[in-house]
Amino acid sequence: MSPVARFELILLLMAVIVALDIVARRLKLPPAAALILGGVCFALIPGAPDVEIDPDLVLVLFLPPLLMSSAWFTSWRDFRADIRIILQLAVGAVFFTTLVVGVVTHWVMPSLPWAVCFALGAIVSPPDAVAAKAVLSSVPLPRRVVVLLEGESLVNDASGLVLFRFAVAAALTGSFSIGEASLSFAWLGIGGIAMGVAFAVVSIFVMKRIRDSDLIIVWTFLNAWMSYIAAEKLGVSGVLSTVACGIILGWKQHEVINAATRTRALAVWGVVVFALESLVFILIGLSLRGILSRLGNTDALLGLLPATAAIVGTVILARFVWIYLGTYLPRLLLPSLRARDPYPPLAVPFIMGWAGMRGVVSLAIALSLPEGFPGRDFILAVTFAVILVTVLLQGTTLAPLARLLVKEDFTLAHGPQLTEAQARARVAAAQLAALEKESLKPDGTHRHPRLIEQYSYRVNAAKRFSEESETLAPHRTDHYNAVLAANAAGRTELLRMHRSGEIHDSVLHEIERGLDLEEVNVRRFV
DSSP states (O other): OOHHHHHHHHHHHHHHHHHHHHHHHHHTOOHHHHHHHHHHHHHHSTTOOOOOOOHHHHHHHHHHHHHHHHHHTSOHHHHHHTHHHHHIIIIIIHHHHHHHHHHHHHHHOTTSOHHHHHHHHHHHSSOOHHHHHHHHTTSOOOHHHHHHHHHHHHHHHHHHHHHHHHHHHHHHHSOOOHHHHHHHHHHHHHHHHHHHHHHHHHHHHHHHHOOOHHHHHHHHHHHHHHHHHHHHHTTSOHHHHHHHHHHHHHHHHHHHSOHHHHHHHHHHHHHHHHHHHHHHHHHHHHHHHHHHHHHOSHHHHHHHHHHHHHHHHHHHHHHHHHHHHHHHHHHHHOHHHHHHSOOOOTHHHHHHHHTOOOOHHHHHHHHTSOTTOTTHHHHHHHHHHHHHHIIIIIIHHHHHHHHHHOOSOOOOOOSOOOOHHHHHHHHHHHHHHHHHHHHBOTTSOBSOHHHHHHHHHHHHHHHHHHHSHHHHHHHHHHHHHHHHHHHHHHHHHHHHHHHTTSSOHHHHHHHHHHHHHHHHHHHTTO
16 A cells, blocks of 8 residues: 555545544444444455554554543542552553463463463453543543543553563563563563653753743653653653653643643644544454454354453453452451541442453554464454453443442542632632732722722632532523623624624634633533
């Protein structure tokens, strides 16, 4: 396929993505599921172009920006508070699933060497950060559950990749050392985090000295790829490097990036992340064509179904076992932990167990297996089946199950925190105090009495709403609907003046920008 043909194919896929996303929204399906199904259908069309997925390119192209985006918006305070559970999932669950899947794989396919079976376990053990973010964004879950699942998905790829590398090495060389593996795991983890911290420090230094918004936005993208690629070149975890860098930048960006740059950056990153996530899922579906061509005839495919079903079931069940044991056993054995973090409702670990969607990382790792590797075609088929079942079955049913089962909140005991309304009241009071200081003249009068009046009204309104939010919510909605009506009337008049030639395009764009910002701000409250 020529470079022009590849570009045209990408354009075609983007058009398909738009159509599938619209369909998914109307059918209330997770877009990830619709995109994978669309890719599968596209792959099965006779005469459709073959799409070869380069695993190394997929990891380096898609993973860094998607990890950076997720890490950027991760609450470091919440992540740190639940680091025990996140590591329990990201490391413990990955190791446990690898072990159990390896044993079951050897049981259903005794011809495969043990190392090959564990390699398959390492491939399918880590839930995917891209899949988790895509599915969880539309699921009504307690905030702590989302933090745990997204935190797990940010870190667990590193665990799976380490296990995979040692399993492949053992399969090819016939030797394995626990001590060497442990040291390598520690080096990859600590080195990756240190690399990410170093890149974050350098990035903050650079952004403080860049004044142009476009350059800062480009720099944030470069930082995602540089932190990943440099870490991989040095033999440490690129995943952990990018995640550590993203968390630090997300924590410090409020002090480093101004309002205009942050607004533009969020818009640019939102579009890029949408495009990359969508391409990832549709490429997963398209990979079916290559897998089917490798397996050959239908009889060979059908012959693998019992073993594949057993392994897929094991992947799902192993996660449930680990999560339920990890949730209740430590609290049973440690009264201090139970007092600080009581037993959660049974629905919480069930939903967390059901949220183990696999994705592009598992597929890319499977595709990276060298030609001639024992059981390579079987591993590819099973990996695709695991991704298909977890995204299509678990991803599409997660939201209704969460609405049905999760009736109680699941929070970690900590100091009292303000509500949004209370925080807004505090901000308004701070603004008024600063304005009064700036406005006050030596004779005791104000330079800006109208502003003092406006900000005083805001303080009183914010304070009243923070105390009577439920009672005043309908009034606030009516208020902002009136603002939207006035905004729409102003926009209509602006367009009329432009169409009649009364104002120049530059005037239109300048006034329209102000109306757009007003509308975006108001719609957050309606």
